[in-house]
Amino acid sequence: MTSLTFHGGVGEIGGNKILLEDGGKRIWLDFGMSFKQSGLYFDEFLQPKKYNGVIDFLEMGLLPGVTDMAGFYRQDYLAHADMPTSPDAAYDGVFLSHAHADHANYIHFLRSDIPIYASEVTKRILASLEDTSSSGFNEFLNFKETFTLRPKKTGEGMMKPKSEETKVARDFRALAPGERVVVGDLTVEAMAVNHSIPGALGFLVHTPQGVIAYTGDIRFHGYGGALTRDFVKRAAEAQPIALICEGTRVKKDEDETESLTEQDVQERVAKVVNQTKNLVIANYPWKDIERLRSFYEVAKMTGRKLALSLKQAYLLKRLEGTDAGAPSLGDGNIVIYIDRKTWGLINKPHYPQNIVEQDYSAWEREFLSYPNRVTCDDIHRHQSDFIVRVDFFDLTDLINIRPDDGSCYIRSITEPFDEEGEIELERVENWLKHFGLYPYEQVHASGHASGAEIKRLIEEINPKLVFPVHTEHPELFVAPPGTRVEIPQAGKSYRL
Ligand SMILES: [Zn+2]
Ligand SMILES: [Zn+2]
Incomplete structure (x- = not known):
């Protein structure tokens, strides 16, 4: 039986x-x-x-x-x-x-x-x-x-x-x-x-x-x-x-014509990025490698660099040699965004390296010496060069990055609800309004x-x-x- x-x-x-x-x-x-x-x-x-x-x-x-x-x-x-x-x-x-x-x-x-x-x-x-x-x-x-x-x-x-x-x-x-x-x-x-x-x-x-x-x-x-x-x-x-x-x-009453494909996402994001003078800020699920690839392809097409979070960098390193289809960490259109943590010393050059490292967990430290690492100051100074991922829990990074007028925010989550937990949209919108990133672009394709x-x-x-x-x-x-x-x-x- x-x-x-x-x-x-x-x-x-x-x-x-x-x-x-x-x-x-x-x-x-x-x-x-x-x-x-x-x-x-x-x-x-x-x-x-x-x-x-x-x-x-x-x-x-x-x-x-x-x-x-x-x-x-x-x-x-x-x-x-x-x-x-x-x-x-x-x-x-x-x-x-x-x-x-x-x-x-x-x-x-x-x-x-x-x-x-x-x-x-x-x-x-x-x-x-x-x-x-x-x-x-x-x-x-x-x-x-x-x-x-x-x-x-x-x-x-x-x-x-x-x-x-x-x-x-x-x-x-x-x-x-x-x-x-x-x-x-x-x-x-x-x-x-x-x-x-x-x-x-x-x-x-x-x-x-x-x-x-x-x-x-x-x-x-x-x-x-x-x-x-x-x-x-x-x-x-x-x-x-x-x-x-x-x-x-x-x-x-499902309307199938509403649903975008990953290819549509890539095209629409490309359009938004092409029209954006300064920084492109995006949020998409960090483990969704297909979405990461879409943003990466757009970065390549538009001459920008896709800034990955430390968690994404670590994941990509772990996925090397698999068939996951992730771009390589050393790719010319990929940079690793080292956000400020604890004492926030990453953009304070007068501190010794060993003290700066203490801001980071053991798994994060190796990325501090990657040649393609960037900090909030790098992104602030060269806003038209980057597409940076800032998720809900990192919204305070906007205070460090200081996006100028002519920047945009692309919300690219996979579902209206989030399978990884509820995200508080209202609070996100308050942040975006504060930084002149409202209204924002919504480009989503379902998983x-x-x-x-x-x-x-x-x-x-x-x-x-x-x-x-x-x-x-x-x-x-x-x-x-x-x-x-x-x-x-x-x-x-x-x-x-
Ligand atoms: Zn599920
Ligand atoms: Zn699932």
Whole structure:
């Protein structure tokens, strides 16, 4: 018997956590964070308590209360919360479709011996997030055991070990597109798809009952759009018994003509940049390499340099040698914008280098000596030479950069909502008005297939059953004759 249980992504965009069970084997398709559920109870200053481990998350319905918690969640967290632990993992793997938080973030809470499968690019993006983010719940590849003590070196008394001392690597396995993983009677086939982050996969799970296809998050346009079309073709050939299908953009009265492609974004941004006398300031998702490429192409066409943030520079360095399609850090049209931090000494030449370096985290320091680094003063003095990315959390940089009249701001987020959390538009607009950057340009192309494309995808794949996930409108899914739409309920098991 094969069954599916949906522990997230039901009636909401993101938070996918789908359990697939077959003959005693149990695998997960994604294990993401639900922004909706989290937003009901928590915010920036009202956060789950670390000492409670998984308890706060279980209590508020953010993590699933599975049957075998001891074999699933982190042992250090369970033990500290006086919950049962187990020497053995009770689950056989998590297959991550991509590195967006709403699909991947909660692997932080899982035991280190449960294998995590994802593309090489996803692995490197998660490594990059782990190294650069300050959040307390980002142990994707390396697992630091907490709440432990060790004897002092002097032999007397106990001490808390440094986090480096308790570090264990997770069982993280990189999948090549087309690769198959055998788990008992299941064979999971990974297929590359295109989305607003590189390295995205869709899965075909071959079960004794037939194939279950999972789209993950997909779009048909963009530089890698052909990958999605290949996935659909391959899924159709497999004649699936079930299709777990995203529907982010499925809504009433969709106007498909509204939707731009990545190519349109490039053209429109080029037009705006060509008309801008001074500085071009843009905000786009920092992990969206296709969008970065669009801005990079425009920089090349218009004789400007694209200024990357330190996080982007680090990510690009991590992605070197992969098929993520990112430009090289040493490219003539790329510069690295070193923003001011802590004491803000980067543009104060009379301070010694070792003191300046202390403004930056270890992972940032190597970029300080890159020949193509720029500071706020460089950008201020040569405004017509740059396109600089300034995101919500860096809006104070505008005070240092001081854009002159004739500068512009391009808002180029992928979705009206943000899969990585809500952005406060009103506050952004106040900043833009203050700096004479209002009205601003809005140039956006979605990371998701349109409702009409999803309808055609279902027709082409022609599965027996469709489970709509990652959508606020599962009731609007339309299926061809011979296909039944089953709207999943959270926590309920569906036998196939
Ligand atoms: Zn998503
Ligand atoms: Zn996504």
